[in-house]
Amino acid sequence: MNNSQTPLAGRVPAQTDELLVVENLGKSYGDHQVLGDISVTVRSGEFMCIVGPSGAGKTTLLQCLSGLINPTSGTVSLRGKVVTEPPAEMAIVFQDYSRSLMPWLSVLDNVMLPLRSATKDKAERKKKAMEALIEVGLKDHVEKYPWQLSGGMQQRVAIARALAYAPAIVLMDEPFASVDAQTRGDLEDLTLKLKNHLGITIVLVTHDIDEAVYLADRVLVLGNKPTQVVDLIETHLGTERDQISTKATREFAQLRTRVYQEIRHGDIPSSAGSVAAPAAS
Amino acid sequence: MSEMTPKSNTAVLAGARTKARKGGSAVAGRRRVGIGPKLIAIAGVLLLWQLLSVSPLVDSDSLPAPVTVFAALLGLWGTGAYWAALGTTLQVWAIGLALCAVIGVPAGLLIGVSMRATQSTRWVIDFFRTIPTIALLPLVLLLFGATSRMEITMIVLAAIWPLLIQSMYAAKQVEPLLKWVFRVFRISTMDRLRFLWAPSVTLLVSTGMRLAATMALLMTIAAEYIGGAPGLGLELSHMEQAFKRPEVFAYAITAGMIGLLINAALVLFQRRVLWWHPIIRGERSE
Numbered sequence: 001m002n003n004s005q006t007p008l009a010g011r012v013p014a015q016t017d018e019l020l021v022v023e024n025l026g027k028s029y030g031d032h033q034v035l036g037d038i039s040v041t042v043r044s045g046e047f048m049c050i051v052g053p054s055g056a057g058k059t060t061l062l063q064c065l066s067g068l069i070n071p072t073s074g075t076v077s078l079r080g081k082v083v084t085e086p087p088a089e090m091a092i093v094f095q096d097y098s099r100s101l102m103p104w105l106s107v108l109d110n111v112m113l114p115l116r117s118a119t120k121d122k123a124e125r126k127k128k129a130m131e132a133l134i135e136v137g138l139k140d141h142v143e144k145y146p147w148q149l150s151g152g153m154q155q156r157v158a159i160a161r162a163l164a165y166a167p168a169i170v171l172m173d174e175p176f177a178s179v180d181a182q183t184r185g186d187l188e189d190l191t192l193k194l195k196n197h198l199g200i201t202i203v204l205v206t207h208d209i210d211e212a213v214y215l216a217d218r219v220l221v222l223g224n225k226p227t228q229v230v231d232l233i234e235t236h237l238g239t240e241r242d243q244i245s246t247k248a249t250r251e252f253a254q255l256r257t258r259v260y261q262e263i264r265h266g267d268i269p270s271s272a273g274s275v276a277a278p279a280a281s
Numbered sequence: 282m283s284e285m286t287p288k289s290n291t292a293v294l295a296g297a298r299t300k301a302r303k304g305g306s307a308v309a310g311r312r313r314v315g316i317g318p319k320l321i322a323i324a325g326v327l328l329l330w331q332l333l334s335v336s337p338l339v340d341s342d343s344l345p346a347p348v349t350v351f352a353a354l355l356g357l358w359g360t361g362a363y364w365a366a367l368g369t370t371l372q373v374w375a376i377g378l379a380l381c382a383v384i385g386v387p388a389g390l391l392i393g394v395s396m397r398a399t400q401s402t403r404w405v406i407d408f409f410r411t412i413p414t415i416a417l418l419p420l421v422l423l424l425f426g427a428t429s430r431m432e433i434t435m436i437v438l439a440a441i442w443p444l445l446i447q448s449m450y451a452a453k454q455v456e457p458l459l460k461w462v463f464r465v466f467r468i469s470t471m472d473r474l475r476f477l478w479a480p481s482v483t484l485l486v487s488t489g490m491r492l493a494a495t496m497a498l499l500m501t502i503a504a505e506y507i508g509g510a511p512g513l514g515l516e517l518s519h520m521e522q523a524f525k526r527p528e529v530f531a532y533a534i535t536a537g538m539i540g541l542l543i544n545a546a547l548v549l550f551q552r553r554v555l556w557w558h559p560i561i562r563g564e565r566s567e
């Protein structure tokens with residue numbers, strides 16, 4: 001399944017190409033086999049979106065990638081080391097922001113807490129946390145409590161918490177699913193901007209095909225039962241994306257049609273093979 | 282929103298009450314009743330009592346009028362015996378309750394963390410907490426005599442159950458997603474206890490404390506009254522034997538007032554420490 005198309009020029013550092021390697025990953029709950037046999041490699045610095053029908057096991061896959069749950073078969077390794085517990089270079093943004101933040105800590109303290117073991121100096125911790133909070137545009141809300149913020153703002157706190165932790169890779173499970181459309185667009189653009197600024201690798205699960213194509217360097221399509229990799233599509237939409245103009249391009253439309261058909265049929269449609277042409281811009 | 286922003290982290294707890302009030306006042310006002318109606322309710326009870334005591338329904342020797350009882354109470358306040366008894370009772374109560382907390386909270390939390398431990402201890406706990414502890418008094422009395430050790434044993438036997446059970450529930454309702462967040466960010470065990478477990482279990486554990494405090498007080502006085510250990514209960518029993526009805530009621534009222542104060546203190550503690558909690562904020566009830 002490894003895609004052999006050439007990466008965008010200058011985007012991917014050659015020597016550290018393979019960051020997270022998934023080999024023959026399978027996961028069963030009792031007799032119920034959720035993930036069949038998944039192999040995929042996440043490249044350093046890329047934005048990978050995972051899409052698939054509901055119940056396909058996207059969340060399960062992400063939990064296996066992070067070491068929060070153990071796969072039934074196969075391995076996940078980060079920079080060559082097998083993942084059994086969440087690695088230090090990894091952060092996660094969960095979908096349910098209202099439950100993933102601590103209501104008894106202020107926004108700033110929520111972001112500072114994960115830094116306690118690595119950064120002993122409190123002033124230093126605060127500086128790092130503030131930088132992340134400024135990055136996500138919450139400079140004026142750091143002393144508030146999560147429950148005093150809107151949903152979109154709460155999710156930005158969760159993103160800031162992940163950023164301040166300075167991970168090499170961030171996993172996100174439908175991070176924008178519970179916010180309104182406008183906020184969702186803003187958060188998507190914020191995430192893209194952060195990824196480009198900071199050079200972190202992002203793996204994001206979504207069931208919104210537009211979102212997947214808009215954000216991703218590569219889209220991983222899951223399907224079939226038990227779940228397999230249906231396709232891995234290089235988007236070639238470039239670094240600079242715009243909610244209106246990017247989504248209006250022919251390439252974007254072709255990509256979303258292709259992903260849509262693959263999800264619907266659980267297979268690569270015969271006509272879709274040559275659709276993804278490099279973006280003009 | 283801006284008036285809700287605390288100035289610094291240390292000011293947070295101090296400003297908590299006002300903030301919580303402001304934040305959830307619309308809803309909280311509906312649930313929290315001010316002091317006025319409470320005083321009216323007390324006045325109503327006193328009036329009813331007064332009417333009942335002067336009515337021909339009860340004879341005034343068995344039910345003295347409130348005025349008489351409060352006169353007796355004032356009289357008792359002038360005696361050393363009253364204050365000594367009060368001091369002894371409170372001391373024994375505090376030791377007994379502390380023992381309940383020291384045993385019940387950690388045990389409850391540990392049992393609650395493990396599904397297995399919860400299931401295997403369920404019958405034992407349900408059995409022991411249903412036993413009317415007062416029935417064990419003769420046995421405990423035989424072991425320790427009319428001493429504070431007897432009282433403390435009785436207190437623990439009676440009051441540890443609500444604490445144990447509340448602590449078990451407390452351990453179970455720690456948000457699983459937050460446990461994952463702490464794992465993902467590899468937060469140390471000490472910090473996990475401090476920043477996840479302590480805040481998460483405080484509401485239920487302190488509610489258990491409230492229940493246990495009341496039960497412990499009841500048991501202290503009962504053990505003194507029936508078992509003859511020194512304290513308010515014994516004084517009450519002496520007064521009864523001397524047919525001093527107003528004094529009997531005065532001691533009973535003393536016990537009621539202690540209970541009231543203890544509960545008020547614990548509620549205040551909860552509001553101070555848990556001001557961030559949705560239930561305390563009154564935004565949503567769970």
Ligand SMILES: Nc1ncnc2c1ncn2[C@@H]1O[C@H](COP(=O)(O)OP(=O)(O)OP(=O)(O)O)[C@@H](O)[C@H]1O
Pocket residue numbers: 029034052053054055056057058059060061207
């Ligand atoms: N802890 C669990 N125990 C048993 N079965 C589980 C568990 N977690 C998930 N499953 C099952 O695994 C399958 C995949 O679930 P998962 O949540 O990974 O799907 P998903 O692709 O994330 O779906 P959605 O798009 O709805 O979020 C489902 O059939 C679900 O019932």
Ligand SMILES: [Mg+2]
Pocket residue numbers: 058059060
């Ligand atoms: Mg899911």
